[in-house]
Amino acid sequence: xxxxxxxxxxxxxxxxxxxxxxxxxxxxxxxxxxxxxxxxxxxxxxxxxxxxxxxxxxxxxxxxxxxxxxxxxxxxxxxxxxxxxxxxxxxxxxxxxxxxxxxxxxxxxxxxxxxxxxxxxxxxxxxxxxxxxxxxxxxxxxxxxxxxxxxxxxxxxxxxxxxxxxxxxxxxxxxxxxxxxxxxxxxxxxxxxxxxxxxxxxxxxxxxxxxxxxxxxxxxxxxxxxxxxxxxxxxxxxxxxxxxxxxxxxxxxxxxxxxxxxxxxxxxxxxxxxxxxxxxxxxxxxxxxxxxxxxxxxxxxxxxxxxxxxxxxxxxxxxxxxxxxxxxxxxxxxxxxxxxxxxxxxxxxxxxxxxxxxxxxxxxxxxxxxxxxxxxxxxxxxxxxxxxxxxxxxxxxxxxxxxxxxxxxxxxxxx
Ligand code: HAM
Numbered sequence: 139x140x141x142x143x144x145x146x147x148x149x150x151x152x153x154x155x156x157x158x159x160x161x162x163x164x165x166x167x168x169x170x171x172x173x174x175x176x177x178x179x180x181x182x183x184x185x186x187x188x189x190x191x192x193x194x195x196x197x198x199x200x201x202x203x204x205x206x207x208x209x210x211x212x213x214x215x216x217x218x219x220x221x222x223x224x225x226x227x228x229x230x231x232x233x234x235x236x237x238x239x240x241x242x243x244x245x246x247x248x249x250x251x252x253x254x255x256x257x258x259x260x261x262x263x264x265x266x267x268x269x270x271x272x273x274x275x276x277x278x279x280x281x282x283x284x285x286x287x288x289x290x291x292x293x294x295x296x297x298x299x300x301x302x303x304x305x306x307x308x309x310x311x312x313x314x315x316x317x318x319x320x321x322x323x324x325x326x327x328x329x330x331x332x333x334x335x336x337x338x339x340x341x342x343x344x345x346x347x348x349x350x351x352x353x354x355x356x357x358x359x360x361x362x363x364x365x366x367x368x369x370x371x372x373x374x375x376x377x378x379x380x381x382x383x384x385x386x387x388x389x390x391x392x393x394x395x396x397x398x399x400x401x402x403x404x405x406x407x408x409x410x411x412x413x414x415x416x417x418x419x420x421x422x423x424x425x426x427x428x429x430x431x432x433x434x435x436x437x438x439x440x441x442x443x444x445x446x447x448x449x450x451x452x453x454x455x456x457x458x459x460x461x462x463x464x465x466x467x468x469x470x471x472x473x474x475x476x477x478x479x480x481x482x483x484x485x486x487x488x489x490x491x492x493x494x495x496x497x498x499x500x501x502x503x504x505x506x507x508x509x510x511x512x513x514x515x516x517x518x519x520x521x522x523x524x525x526x527x528x529x530x531x532x533x534x535x536x537x538x539x540x541x542x543x544x545x546x547x548x549x550x551x552x553x
Contacts, residue, residue: 147251147259156451159262159443162291163244166264166441169286170242173279175266178241180224182248186214191428192223194396196337203249217248220395221265222422222438223429229269230431238270244443256413256445265440266419272435273371273421277401280437281375284405284417287441288383293449296407296416297384300375301391302368303340303398303420304360312363313339319357323350343390351390359389371401397422401437409449416445459487459553462506465494466518474517477527477543481550488553507532512553515546 144150153160167177186206193199205217218224221243229235244264251257266283268276284298303309316339327335331350334341345351361369376385393402402420410416419439426434463481465474471494478492491509493502499516506514516528527546530538541549 145259147253147257149258158447158450162443162446162450163264165290166244166287167242169283169290170264170266172286173240173283175240175242178225178228178243179245180218180221180228180243182218182246183215184218184224184227186216188223188227188429189216189219192226192395192397192425193220194338196341197396198394199249203251205248205250219249220247221245221263221440222267222395222397222425225265225267226269226425226429226431226434226436229434230426230429235270235426235431235434238268240266240268242266254413255411256442256448258444262443263440264443265438267436267438269426269436270434271437273367273400273423273437276437277371277421278374278378280419280439281379281403284403284419284439285379285382287417288405291446291450293405293407295409296405296449297386298379298403298405299386299388299391300372300401300403301388302360302364302372302401303392304364304368305399308360308363308365308368309340312358312360315358315363316340316342323353326350338396340392341394343392344394354390361387361389368400375401393418393420397425397428399423403439405441407445407449410445413445416449417441460489460491460509460511461513461515461550461553462491462493462502462509462511463515464492464499464502464506464517465522466499466516468494468496470494470517470522473522477517477546480547484547484551485553488550 151157151159186204189204190200199219204219206214209215225241225243229239242265245262246260247263248260250259253259266280268280287293288296304312320335320339327350328347331342331345331347334345342350343354372387379385391402391404393404398420400421400423403418404415405417406414407416408414417439419437421435421437423435425436426432463474463478465471474492474494478490482490491506491511493505503514511532513532514530516530521527521540526540526542528538528540529546529549
C-alpha cells in the first residue's frame, strides 16, 4: 500500500538535543510572567474575514499565504497565519475593549510560503500584546520585554531594527512625497513592486530589488516627517535599551502586515541565513476599530520559535545532561526502577536513560556513549548485594567510584 507523508513545510518535530522548543517556551513564559502578562489561548481556526480585515486585503499573507476552506456550512474559515488578530477579536467579543490588557500566547501558525531553512508552513510563535495603551510608556515596556529575551537567551549577536511609521497624517504626507519621487522611476518597477505601488506603496520600502532599493535610499525618508514626540520615542528606546541590545534605526523597515501604525521593529540574526528575522512587531492603534471594536490603541510582537531554536542550536547552548543507568541483568530491574524513580523526582533537569534488560554491559555502555551520557550508573551482582551503585564518568578523566544509595542521591541532586 502507498505510504502517506506529511504536508510539505509541516515537519514532524521530535524534541532532541538540538531542538529546544520546550525549553524556549519555558524561558519565554518566565519572562512574560515577570512582566505581569496573562496567558491567552485563542482558536487555531477563525473566520477568513478576520484576517482580511486585520493583516490587510493587500498583504502577502491574505493574498498568497492563507490556508482557507469552506466548512460544511459554506462558511469560509482560515488557519490562523498569526496571533494578533485572534487576540483582538477575542477581547472585542468579550466586550473588554474598553480596558487595558497585558497578554501573551504561544502556539502554531500557518502560512503557505515556500519552505526553506527557518521557513515552514506550520511554525510556532510566542507573542505579546499590550492592549488599551497609548503610544509612550507601553512602547518602552514592549521593547523592555524584547530586551529581556535578548539577555536571557544570550542573543548578543542579533540586532533590533526600529522605525516609526508616523500617525495617519504623517503617513499621508510622506506617501504623497514618496509617490511624487517614484514618478522618476516610472516603468522600471518589476511585477510584484508595481502591484505594491497600486495597493500599498509603503511596502515598496522593503522591496528586494537592489536598483529600486538604491533609488529609494536617495528619496524621502519617513523619519524626516515625524513629530518631535515620535522622534523622542525612538531616541528614548535607543538610550534606555541600547546598552543591552544593539539597536539600529532603519527607515526602510515597514513590516508585511497592514495594521501597523507607529513604532515598528524587527530582530535579525546573522546566524539565520536568508530568513534572518526572528522577531517582529509594532503598534497597531486602529486594529480594534477595523474589527468593529472600540478605540483600543495597542502594541505587540511575536517571536518565531523555530528560528530562535536555529540560533540556539548554532550556539549549542545548554543541552540537559544525560545519565545512563544500567543493570547487568533484568533480575535487578525492580530495585533499579525504584532507584531511578527516586533520582528523577529529585532533579528533573537530568535526562536519565535506563536500560535494565539482559543485553550485554558492553552494548549498554556503547549506547550510553552514543547518547552523549556524562556518567553511567552501573548495578551488577556485586552492587546489588552490597546495595551500592558504581558511577563511571565518561569525561576524559574516566574515574569510577562506588556509592551507597544515599550518596548517589546526593550526587544526582547536585549534578
Ligand atoms: P511576523 O513578522 O509576520 O509578525 O511574524 C513574527 C515571527 O514569526 C517572524 O519574525 C518569524 O520569526 C516567525 N515566522 C513568520 N513566518 C514564518 C514561517 N513561515 N516559518 C517560520 N517562522 C515564521 C506577526 O506575526 C505579528 N502578529 C507580530 C505582532 C504581534 N505584531 C504585533 N503584535
